[in-house]
Amino acid sequence: MAPALFWALLGLLPAVILGQTTCSNYGSANGTQCACPPGFAGSTCAEAACGGTIFQGLSRPLASTTNGFSNITTCPCQDGWGGVGCNTCQTNQACQSGYNSVFGDAASTAAATGVDATLQCNTAARVYASGEMSCQVINPTLQALYPGRTALNILRTLDPSLSTLRNISDLGDKGSIRAQLWYNDVETFYCQASDCTQTEDSESGAVSWQCNNLSCTCIPGSTFCGASPVRPSNLLSLALF
Ligand SMILES: *[C@@H]1O[C@H](CO)[C@@H](O)[C@H](O)[C@H]1NC(C)=O
Ligand SMILES: *[C@@H]1O[C@H](CO)[C@@H](O)[C@H](O)[C@H]1NC(C)=O
Ligand SMILES: *[C@@H]1O[C@H](CO)[C@@H](O)[C@H](O)[C@H]1NC(C)=O
Ligand SMILES: CC(=O)N[C@H]1CO[C@H](CO)[C@@H](O)[C@@H]1O
Numbered sequence: 001m002a003p004a005l006f007w008a009l010l011g012l013l014p015a016v017i018l019g020q021t022t023c024s025n026y027g028s029a030n031g032t033q034c035a036c037p038p039g040f041a042g043s044t045c046a047e048a049a050c051g052g053t054i055f056q057g058l059s060r061p062l063a064s065t066t067n068g069f070s071n072i073t074t075c076p077c078q079d080g081w082g083g084v085g086c087n088t089c090q091t092n093q094a095c096q097s098g099y100n101s102v103f104g105d106a107a108s109t110a111a112a113t114g115v116d117a118t119l120q121c122n123t124a125a126r127v128y129a130s131g132e133m134s135c136q137v138i139n140p141t142l143q144a145l146y147p148g149r150t151a152l153n154i155l156r157t158l159d160p161s162l163s164t165l166r167n168i169s170d171l172g173d174k175g176s177i178r179a180q181l182w183y184n185d186v187e188t189f190y191c192q193a194s195d196c197t198q199t200e201d202s203e204s205g206a207v208s209w210q211c212n213n214l215s216c217t218c219i220p221g222s223t224f225c226g227a228s229p230v231r232p233s234n235l236l237s238l239a240l241f
Contacts, residue, residue, distance in 0.1 A: 022044065023035075023036065023044055023045045024040070024044050024045045024046040024190075025037050025040050025045045025046070025178075025180065025187075025190050026170075026172065026178055026190065026192050026217075027040065027044075027045035027170050028170050030170075033058070034170075035169065035170035036057075036058060036169060036170060037155060037169055037170055037171070037172070037178055038054045038087050038132060038155065038165065038169045038171075039054070039085045039086075039087045039132075039153065039180075041057070041058045041059075041060055041062060042062060046070070047062045047063065047070045048062070048063040048070035048071075048072050048075075048085060048187060049061065049062065049063065049075075049085060049086070049087075050062055050063040050064075050072060050074075050075035051075050051076055051077060051078055051086055052078065052086070053078060053081060053086075053094070053098035053101070053102075054087055054089075054098070054132070054165060054168070054169065055098045055099050055101070055102040055103070055164075055165070055168060056102060056168075057165075057168035057169055063075050066186070068221070069186045069187070069219075069221075069222060070186065070187065071185050071186050072084070072085055072182075072185045072186075073184075073185040078094070078098075079094065080093055080094020080095075080097075080098075080121075081094055081098075082134070083132065083133070083134025083153065084134045084151040084153055084182050084185075085134070085153060085182075087132045087134065087153065088132045088133065088134050089121035090121060090123075091121055092118075092119065092120045092121050094121065095119040095120065095121045096118065096119045099119055099164065106119075119164065124205070125200075125205065125206065125207040126198070126200055126205075126207050127156045127157070127158050127198060127207075128158065128162065129157075129158060129159055129160065129161075129162035129163035129164075130155065130156065130157040130158065130159075130160055130162075130163040130165065130171045130172075131155070131156055132153065132154070132155050133153070133154045133155075133156070134151065134152070134153045134154075135151065135152055135154075136149065136150070136151050137150040137151060137152050137181070146183060146223065146224075148183055148184040148223075149182075149183070149184055149185070150181065150182070150183050151181070151182045152179055152180070152181055152182070153179060153180045153182070154177060154178075154179045155171065155172065155177065155178045155179070156176075156177050156196075156198075156209060157171045157172045157173070157174065157175070157176050157177070157178075158174065158175060158198060159174055160172065160173070160174065172192065173194060175194070175195060175196040175197060175198075175211075176192060176193065176194045176195075176196055176211075177191075177192065177193040177196055177209065177211055178190065178191070178192045179191045179192075181224070183222070183223040183224060184223070186222060186223065187219060187222065188218070188219055188222040188223050188224040188225060189216055189217060189218040189219055189222070189224060189225060190216065190217055190219075191214060191215065191216040191217075192214070192215060192216075193211035193212070193213060193214045193215075194211065194212065194213045195211060195212040195213055196209050196210065196211035196212075197209070197210050197211075
C-alpha cells in the first residue's frame with residue numbers, strides 16, 4: 001500500500017470508530033447535523049458565515065477559503081450589522097428586518113395574539129438572553145509579533161431558552177461564554193467558559209461576568225497554532241512582558 005494512502009486511511013479511522021460528527025467551535029450534534037454557534041455553518045461548524053444575518057443560522061452564505069481556512073476579508077456586512085463576521089446588530093431596524101426576512105412579519109402575527117414581538121438591538125453591556133460582541137485586540141506585545149488585525153468575538157449566554165435564536169443556533173449553556181480569536185480575518189482559536197454569573201452595578205450600569213472552567217481549542221495550522229514560526233528573540237520578549 002502506498003504510504004500516503006496508508007496515512008490517509010489512518011486519518012479516517014477515528015471518524016469511523018466514533019461514527020458521529022464532531023462539531024467545531026463547540027457546536028453540538030443535532031441529529032446527523034451540527035448546531036453551530038452564530039457566525040458558523042457548514043457540516044462541522046468550521047466554516048465562517050459571510051454576510052447575511054444571525055437569523056439565517058446554517059443557511060447563511062459561507063466565506064471562501066484561503067490556504068484551506070475560511071477567510072471573511074471579502075464578506076461585506078448587511079446594513080445595520082457589524083463586527084468581525086457581521087454577527088452584531090447595530091440598529092433596531094436591522095434586527096426586525098433580519099428576523100422578518102426569515103420568519104415573516106412577526107409584528108403582525110403577534111398583534112393577533114396580543115404579544116409585542118418588536119425586536120430591539122441591545123447595545124447595553126447587560127445581557128438578557130444571549131448577546132454578541134466584537135472587538136479589536138490592541139496590545140503592543142501582540143502587535144510586535146503579529147502586526148495584522150487581531151479581533152475577538154464574544155458570545156455571552158445567560159438563558160438560551162429566552163433568545164429568538166434558540167432554535168437557530170447553538171448558544172451554549174445557561175451562564176456560559178464562547179469566544180473566537182481572529183487574525184487577518186481567519187479564525188485561529190476558540191474558547192468557552194462555563195458556570196458564569198453576570199453582575200450589574202446599578203449605579204454605573206457596568207456589568208461584569210465571572211466564570212469558571214475556561215477551555216480553548218487551537219485550530220491546527222492557523223496563524224497562532226503552528227502556521228508561522230515565532231522567532232526565539234520575540235518569544236523571549238513575550239515571556240518577559
Ligand atoms: C436542529 O435540527 C432541526 C431539524 O433539522 C432544525 O429544525 C433546527 O433548527 C436545528 N437546531 C439548531 C439549533 O440548529
Ligand atoms: C485573508 O484574505 C486576505 C485577502 O486575500 C489576505 O490578505 C489575508 O492574509 C488572509 N488571511 C490569512 C490569515 O491568510
Ligand atoms: C468543567 O468542564 C468540564 C468539561 O467540559 C466538565 O466536565 C465540568 O463539569 C466543568 N466544571 C464546572 C465546575 O463547570
Ligand atoms: C420547533 C422547535 O425546535 N422548538 C424548540 C425551540 O426551543 C425551545 C427551547 O429551547 C424548545 O423547547 C422547542 O422544542
